[in-house]
Amino acid sequence: xxxxxxxxxxxxxxxxxxxxxxxxxxxxxxxxxxxxxxxxxxxxxxxxxxxxxxxxxxxxxxxxxxxxxxxxxxxxxxxxxxxxxxxxxxxxxxxxxxxxxxxxxxxxxxxxxxxxxxxxxxxxxxxxxxxxxxxxxxxxxxxxxxxxxxxxxxxxxxxxxxxxxxxxxxxxxxxxxxxxxxxxxxxxxxxxxxxxxxxxxxxxxxxxxxxxxxxxxxxxxxxxxxxxxxxxxxxxxxxxxxxxxxxxxxxxxxxxxxxxxxxxxxxxxxxxxxxxxxxxxxxxxxxxxxxxxxxxxxxxxxxxxxxxxxxxxxxxxxxxxxxxxxxxxxxxxxxxxxxxxxxxx
Amino acid sequence: xxxxxxxxxxxxxxxxxxxxxxxxxxxxxxxxxxxxxxxxxxxxxxxxxxxxxxxxxxxxxxxxxxxxxxxxxxxxxxxxxxxxxxxxxxxxxxxxxxxxxxxxxxxxxxxxxxxxxxxxxxxxxxxxxxxxxxxxxxxxxxxxxxxxxxxxxxxxxxxxxxxxxxxxxxxxxxxxxxxxxxxxxxxxxxxxxxxxxxxxxxxxxxxxxxxxxxxxxxxxxxxxxxxxxxxxxxxxxxxxxxxxxxxxxxxxxxxxxxxxxxxxxxxxxxxxxxxxxxxxxxxxxxxxxxxxxxxxxxxxxxxxxxxxxxxxxxxxxxxxxxxxxxxxxxxxxxxxxxxxxxxxxxxxxxxxxxxxxxxxxxxxxxxxxxxxxxxxxxxxxxxxxxxxxxxxxxxxxxxxxxxxxxxxxxxxxxxxxxxxxxxxxxxxxxxxxxxxxxxxxxxxxxxxxxxxxxxxxxxxxxxxxxxxxxxxxxxxxxxxxxxxxxxxxxxxxxxxxxxxxxxxxxxxxxxxxxxxxxxxxxxxxxxxxx
Ligand SMILES: [Zn+2]
Ligand SMILES: [Zn+2]
Numbered sequence: 001x002x003x004x005x006x007x008x009x010x011x012x013x014x015x016x017x018x019x020x021x022x023x024x025x026x027x028x029x030x031x032x033x034x035x036x037x038x039x040x041x042x043x044x045x046x047x048x049x050x051x052x053x054x055x056x057x058x059x060x061x062x063x064x065x066x067x068x069x070x071x072x073x074x075x076x077x078x079x080x081x082x083x084x085x086x087x088x089x090x091x092x093x094x095x096x097x098x099x100x101x102x103x104x105x106x107x108x109x110x111x112x113x114x115x116x117x118x119x120x121x122x123x124x125x126x127x128x129x130x131x132x133x134x135x136x137x138x139x140x141x142x143x144x145x146x147x148x149x150x151x152x153x154x155x156x157x158x159x160x161x162x163x164x165x166x167x168x169x170x171x172x173x174x175x176x177x178x179x180x181x182x183x184x185x186x187x188x189x190x191x192x193x194x195x196x197x198x199x200x201x202x203x204x205x206x207x208x209x210x211x212x213x214x215x216x217x218x219x220x221x222x223x224x225x226x227x228x229x230x231x232x233x234x235x236x237x238x239x240x241x242x243x244x245x246x247x248x249x250x251x252x253x254x255x256x257x258x259x260x261x262x263x264x265x266x267x268x269x270x271x272x273x274x275x276x277x278x279x280x281x282x283x284x285x286x287x288x289x290x291x292x293x294x295x296x297x298x299x300x301x302x303x304x305x306x307x308x309x310x311x312x313x314x315x316x317x318x319x320x321x322x323x324x325x326x327x328x329x330x331x332x333x334x335x336x337x338x339x340x341x342x343x344x345x
Numbered sequence: 346x347x348x349x350x351x352x353x354x355x356x357x358x359x360x361x362x363x364x365x366x367x368x369x370x371x372x373x374x375x376x377x378x379x380x381x382x383x384x385x386x387x388x389x390x391x392x393x394x395x396x397x398x399x400x401x402x403x404x405x406x407x408x409x410x411x412x413x414x415x416x417x418x419x420x421x422x423x424x425x426x427x428x429x430x431x432x433x434x435x436x437x438x439x440x441x442x443x444x445x446x447x448x449x450x451x452x453x454x455x456x457x458x459x460x461x462x463x464x465x466x467x468x469x470x471x472x473x474x475x476x477x478x479x480x481x482x483x484x485x486x487x488x489x490x491x492x493x494x495x496x497x498x499x500x501x502x503x504x505x506x507x508x509x510x511x512x513x514x515x516x517x518x519x520x521x522x523x524x525x526x527x528x529x530x531x532x533x534x535x536x537x538x539x540x541x542x543x544x545x546x547x548x549x550x551x552x553x554x555x556x557x558x559x560x561x562x563x564x565x566x567x568x569x570x571x572x573x574x575x576x577x578x579x580x581x582x583x584x585x586x587x588x589x590x591x592x593x594x595x596x597x598x599x600x601x602x603x604x605x606x607x608x609x610x611x612x613x614x615x616x617x618x619x620x621x622x623x624x625x626x627x628x629x630x631x632x633x634x635x636x637x638x639x640x641x642x643x644x645x646x647x648x649x650x651x652x653x654x655x656x657x658x659x660x661x662x663x664x665x666x667x668x669x670x671x672x673x674x675x676x677x678x679x680x681x682x683x684x685x686x687x688x689x690x691x692x693x694x695x696x697x698x699x700x701x702x703x704x705x706x707x708x709x710x711x712x713x714x715x716x717x718x719x720x721x722x723x724x725x726x727x728x729x730x731x732x733x734x735x736x737x738x739x740x741x742x743x744x745x746x747x748x749x750x751x752x753x754x755x756x757x758x759x760x761x762x763x764x765x766x767x768x769x770x771x772x773x774x775x776x777x778x779x780x781x782x783x784x785x786x787x788x789x790x791x792x793x794x795x796x797x798x799x800x801x802x803x804x805x806x807x808x809x810x811x812x813x814x815x816x817x818x819x820x821x822x823x824x825x826x827x828x829x830x831x832x833x834x835x836x837x838x839x840x841x842x843x844x845x846x847x848x849x850x851x852x853x854x855x856x857x858x859x860x861x862x863x864x865x866x867x868x869x870x871x872x873x874x875x
Binding site: 258270271300304308311 | 357358359360361364410412413415416419420423424425426429430433434437768
């Protein structure tokens with residue numbers, strides 16, 4: 001009998017009687033990472049990495065039953081051995097490894113193979129069956145090394161400083177924001193939106209070493225922000241808040257920025273292809289490294305990517321899930337949180 | 346080419362006209378002098394002949410990237426641009442070359458006449474020496490199709506700013522006949538070649554769409570009303586015994602319209618007419634779809650000449666006796682135009698576009714409703730005391746179009762969009778009813794809001810009945826009002842007719858699928874426009 005089943009509530013392990021990243025309330029939700037499409041409210045209990053815990057509290061409230069694990073630490077749930085391995089996607093993101101009577105299955109959630117300097121580096125895990133995302137599962141998606149993208153961002157910021165523009169980077173609160181903060185630290189003062197500052201606070205309390213940032217409040221001076229770098233979540237990207245800054249120039253940081261159509265659709269002034277998901281070569285190398293006999297393809301270019309895997313001799317199947325809308329969820333979460341800017345600077 | 350690549354990236358990334366102009370000015374300040382005329386040629390749509398055909402380029406790219414053809418096709422669907430798809434799927438370059446833009450262009454044109462093996466070797470080696478963004482530019486140089494959202498006006502404004510030269514002069518100078526290889530940047534800006542060329546057209550004066558009520562324009566007697574024709578804007582230039590016909594896309598189309606060649610004998614030297622190229626049969630203007638049979642053809646056969654005869658409706662005079670009269674008032678130009686027209690011996694092919702007399706805005710609004718009856722799109726309003734502007738200028742010329750046709754349809758297929766929309770179903774196919782069947786009538790990309798797209802998307806996910814590759818057949822439930830500009834017979838379409846410029850006007854949540862229009866409704870409409 002298979003170790004996991006794709007049910008209407010989520011990915012279910014019958015032998016262990018728990019779900020992984022369920023989208024409907026269940027007794028035990030084993031959670032890969034803190035993005036809104038992978039963790040929902042209303043489960044009786046959660047099991048996740050110790051650094052995912054502060055995110056769950058931040059997003060779902062304090063009154064939660066959460067058990068945590070470190071990477072490589074193993075526990076047994078109803079005889080199923082459960083352990084976490086780094087997925088390299090965001091801080092705390094984990095691949096869930098299940099083992100039962102010699103059968104091994106790994107559910108990777110979201111992952112990227114390049115080390116981003118802040119999330120524990122992705123570690124391939126050998127298994128019989130592997131569940132993989134396919135957000136960027138087309139051969140047009142091949143990322144430049146992080147330092148190349150960051151140096152492009154720095155050039156852009158310095159050009160904005162010369163032209164007396166305010167550099168506003170648009171990035172998910174969880175993941176991209178910390179990655180930018182880490183990569184741009186020391187280059188200029190970094191001003192962050194509340195939702196980012198709150199998450200950072202949670203990480204710092206949990207012992208993560210994050211560079212210093214400045215939380216944007218009603219007292220923050222527009223002149224100071226113009227001289228520094230502003231980071232906001234996508235929900236604020238097109239709102240009036242940004243328009244109140246001094247000559248704002250927005251830079252969207254997302255894998256979709258790889259393609260010109262993606263840059264046009266998101267009406268930013270600049271686009272940087274910086275992604276927390278694996279690119280095409282990354283997906284292929286990760287899947288091959290698992291040596292899995294069967295691969296299940298979730299959110300993204302599921303049909304295309306699984307068809308290709310089958311053609312190159314890797315048995316793959318496309319599965320329907322409700323993952324893949326991390327952006328939408330974040331819109332809801334932060335839309336009402338526009339900080340006020342003092343009118344006179 | 347790196348500096349040019351950087352320019353393109355800046356132009357594409359920016360949404361603001363001022364930022365684009367700044368990027369252009371910076372480029373023209375810093376770029377290689379030899380490169381500049383090539384850039385101006387590209388941006389104004391001067392295309393060199395394609396040195397290698399698309400099919401070969403595509404085939405080589407597939408070979409090099411080592412992906413199956415279907416996967417290339419899916420990638421292309423997602424990217425939406427062949428040059429870009431190729432740039433992205435190729436493996437990373439192993440070498441690096443930085444050559445000037447004009448050197449690349451000349452190397453490419455030197456490929457003409459070479460055999461395929463030679464061409465392939467050159468293209469592959471170039472791909473292997475360029476970064477993704479540069480490759481994209483390189484591929485665009487091959488295709489010659491370089492539309493990057495820089496209008497002529499914007500380019501001219503940037504050049505005027507950069508060189509501190511009058512913008513009208515530059516507009517005049519960059520339009521028309523010159524070759525980037527034969528002209529220096531300074532000569533092009535100074536327009537030293539302009540006087541020697543008989544063909545020089547004037548920049549067209551363009552109208553804005555009237556969105557406010559016409560009352561906002563003031564007194565009716567200050568305005569001249571004409572029918573707005575749905576044809577090809579044209580400029581007829583007769584100088585020194587030569588005749589030239591320019592289209593709005595700054596293309597010389599003289600050879601395409603032999604019916605107008607009599608003007609060579611009948612127009613005085615030093616005359617320039619502005620007007621509309623239309624298909625006109627027995628004095629009656631035909632629909633745009635009739636005219637279309639005559640457009641972009643290298644050769645014209647006898648039956649095309651008979652089925653879609655060409656006429657020219659003129660409405661402005663820009664040059665008379667070799668003198669530029671664009672600064673004279675509309676009223677004065679019109680008077681002179683009427684004089685010119687009385688000198689023509691042939692009277693049935695080139696005609697004065699009639700003015701529409703009216704005393705009040707209400708009366709004109711009434712008249713406007715009959716536009717469709719004569720295959721007009723509405724009314725043009727031109728201020729009687731206005732000069733002829735170069736390009737688009739708000740205030741003096743307005744187009745007051747009648748509303749588009751609409752039809753209620755049901756969505757039957759959905760397909761995922763490209764780029765950022767690649768995760769959403771945004772491309773839809775719509776059908777009307779034909780007896781108890783549904784028959785495809787139009788494909789339209791979303792004209793919906795982001796919120797509606799998400800709603801439609803979740804409907805598609807829940808109601809997909811069948812799938813062929815990226816296409817999902819959905820339950821025929823969602824009713825959309827499709828707006829379109831015209832209708833034509835079409836053998837290629839199952840419905841036997843095709844809509845022009847179909848787009849989603851709105852989502853009719855108030856209607857059920859059994860309330861949509863029928864194919865017969867559309868056939869009747871087609872009959873009424875013939
Ligand atoms: Zn995620
Ligand atoms: Zn995800």
